[in-house]
Amino acid sequence: MPAGPPVLFVPPPAVPARCYDLRRGCSLAEHVVRAGRTGYLLDDGLDPLDPIDLREWVRDVLPAAIRAVSRDAGGQPVQLVGWCLGGVVSLLAAADDPGLPIASVAAVAAPVDARAARRPVRLPAPRLPAGIEERLLRPYRTLTHLDNADLLAQIEAVDQFTAAMAEFPGRTARHIHRALFRNNALASGGLDVDGRRVELRRIRVPVLAIAGRGDGAAPVRSVLPLIRLLPGAPKVRFEVVSGGHLDVLTGRSARTTTWAHLDRWLDEGTVRHGIRGQRRAPAATV
Numbered sequence: 001m002p003a004g005p006p007v008l009f010v011p012p013p014a015v016p017a018r019c020y021d022l023r024r025g026c027s028l029a030e031h032v033v034r035a036g037r038t039g040y041l042l043d044d045g046l047d048p049l050d051p052i053d054l055r056e057w058v059r060d061v062l063p064a065a066i067r068a069v070s071r072d073a074g075g076q077p078v079q080l081v082g083w084c085l086g087g088v089v090s091l092l093a094a095a096d097d098p099g100l101p102i103a104s105v106a107a108v109a110a111p112v113d114a115r116a117a118r119r120p121v122r123l124p125a126p127r128l129p130a131g132i133e134e135r136l137l138r139p140y141r142t143l144t145h146l147d148n149a150d151l152l153a154q155i156e157a158v159d160q161f162t163a164a165m166a167e168f169p170g171r172t173a174r175h176i177h178r179a180l181f182r183n184n185a186l187a188s189g190g191l192d193v194d195g196r197r198v199e200l201r202r203i204r205v206p207v208l209a210i211a212g213r214g215d216g217a218a219p220v221r222s223v224l225p226l227i228r229l230l231p232g233a234p235k236v237r238f239e240v241v242s243g244g245h246l247d248v249l250t251g252r253s254a255r256t257t258t259w260a261h262l263d264r265w266l267d268e269g270t271v272r273h274g275i276r277g278q279r280r281a282p283a284a285t286v
Helices: 028-034 054-072 085-096 130-143 149-165 170-188 252-256 258-273
Strands: 007-010 039-041 078-083 102-108 190-193 196-199 207-212 236-241
Touching: 007 028, 007 054, 007 085, 028 039, 028 258, 039 054, 054 078, 054 085, 054 190, 078 085, 078 258, 085 102, 085 170, 085 190, 085 196, 102 258, 170 190, 207 258, 236 258, 252 258
Parallel strands: 007 039, 007 078, 078 102, 102 207, 207 236
Antiparallel strands: 190 196
């Protein structure tokens, strides 16, 4: 069926793409498709044991996926939705090549000022030391909510995702941190990628930035600089919602906060770019 600009979900490099589809009823991917939009999920297929090449992601992997999605959707520009470092690389790709068929970028919990983070910018970490959380608080919360099937299902889904994240090697995390946040270069507007300067001011598409009040990895003050770093964007919208780093994207409260903001944002993209028919049935993964 005809649809508005397609949506491409961009996970952080080397992170399981299931972050957008943790479980039924609390899946952003499911929500977008049920709303009648055409959704695509980027799975880099890379070995998590190999260090991530930022140049490859910004100049090859993501641009190729954007062009493929645009072709598959009848030539429409693509609305990017990136979480965590997926949001950062989405912004960098848009800045590196303003000619890419991008309709807009929605960056969720995407830090650009690493020094403002209360802990290193990486993937979900428990709010308290693992021993306290796993041995005391989590069992207590589970036992006191045995009659809440929705909460129990969410706890199980997050546990499974966190277990998958255990495969994320330390050297890869260090590589990403060094490449993206060396000297906190992003906070000043750009960084060098493979010897070429990528300036965020070159972004020429609307940008939605969403930050979580309880996010220790990407606190509000680490996302807020995007308001001043994107003078070339025709629109920059900044929203603050409740929740931690993963909760902002796919927690139970995200349905009425983050997802509601995204719905309005994607609707505006449809108004701007109209509706076209697809060339064929959409691919689930690119």
